Amino acid sequence: MTTLLSMTRRNIKLFFHDKGLFFTSLITPLILLVLYVSFLGNVYKDSIMAFFPEGITVSERIVDSVAVGQLISSILSVSCVTVAFCSNMLMVQDKVTGAALDIAVTPVKRAYLSLSYYIATYVSTSIICITATLVCLAYANAMNSYIGFREAVLLLSDVLILAMLGTAVSSIINFFLSSQGQISAVGSMVSSTYGFVSGAYMPISQFSPVLQKIISLLPGTYGTSLMRNHAIASTLDVMEAEGIPTEIVEAIRDGFDLNIYFFGNRVGVGGMYAVLLLTVLLLIVIYVVINCTCKKVRK
């Protein structure tokens, strides 16, 4: 146990010694925020207005609040995974510097070693993503959105869960890589595709039915949807309280992926948590097992 702690401490220290790495990882979500706000803000608002038939009026604050919720849930769900990929490089770096060789000649258990990499990456990813979330929440607050304290806490916890998922996936992939170049390549591949396949860039409801089915098999989708719920649902409650017909509110829930369907069955928020946590657990087990079975360092 002390060994695990000590290794984790080493890994975290190595991460934060590279100040450039920390700031570049942090800057990615912030750039996303700026881009979304400047280019997609109005697109989002228009897509919300489209749900309201003529004759029904809705306050500007509500429309803005839905747009903001949509925006920050998109950014955060993508960031958790891409940041994990950016910051999960120590395992590969150790292979390059020879530290992995030095560790391989010690009697340390591979399970501890692999967990120490996992935890260290998780900690640094979380620190970055939490910082980004606070910035997003400050933006939401400035826009006078309906995201309250409860929603903010839930969003922060979603970020922590998604960071676990991102760290687990990147750890498994990075286990098979052996150079910095490969990491960057995989990192940019993931950043460019993850937003689509998790429904963060475009609502899943706008994809073709076949694609929707495929996407519903990927756990990241449920992470995005969970965040959508926590970022938008409170505004929808206000909408209902203001007398907007339930059918319209329900249509918005479907259209913005607050409701998500697994082969026709609606998956509730509890189900989303279950999918995410079980996937994380399963991935960590897979990660540790591959580490334990591939014992020797090939140099």
Added chain:
Amino acid sequence: MKNIIEIQNLTKTYGSLTAVDNLSFKVKEGELFAFLGVNGAGKSTTINIMCSALAKDSGSVIINGNNIDTDSDKVKNDIGVVFQSSVLDKSLTVLDNLQSRGALYSLHGKELRQRIDEVARLLDFSDLLKRTVGKLSGGQRRRIDVARALLHKPKILILDEPTTGLDPQTRSLLWKVISNLQKSENMTVFLTTHYMEEAADADYVVILDGGKISADGTPYELKTKWARDTLTLYGVDTESVEGLGIPFERLGDGYKLYVSSPHETKTIVIENGFDDFELAKGKMDDVFLAVTGRELLGGDGK
């Protein structure tokens, strides 16, 4: 004396290249064992296999009675290794490095800290503990590498070209520390080096070429077999040297003759009544060159 390392028919290939080729040898407990060979002979590969960092193709390696295939954890506790190139974390301090590596041997807290202070005193780097490893000089870093290998008090210390690129002071400090440990703890030292004068002090020498042993023995045996003694005669004229019928070279004031045995020397000196002469045993350098049939390509200092 028991054998602390027993290697049988060890083979390792990289694609079509056979780096270690059916290699077998033994190392006795407490001895200084020199493992020599030209660049690319397979020394580092053998070492990596011995400390379970690299998978072998076939053969068996027994270290202190434990097979590396079945008891690798025990083996790892018995071995301390200084790699050819430094493998510490360059952006961390010396202390951080030693602490995180010590933890891998389940050394923690006070016990570890005491051990670190002990090796720091031994290798004279107490003043460097707070410095960043990446900013140390090559020789300073090498001492930390050795300290890292000694942290868990291994029974066997493996040194892969430990002294390449070091100044004479650091070299002699390292050797003093290592030979003290060898004597006081009966530690076995497994050494790879390109400095033949270091190998000359070894108890046993193996010379590797293309992954195979091309010669082995004590330095004395090797010198006797592979290197000719030289007899230098002074105060004689060229004719009398020519008259001996032995190949010679003119060297300043004297004549250098290659003789095959001390016995031959005795005969030459006595029969001809030479009274100013110098007899030198063959050197390990000569042995190495004769065995490998190639020029020795110095260390590639890293």
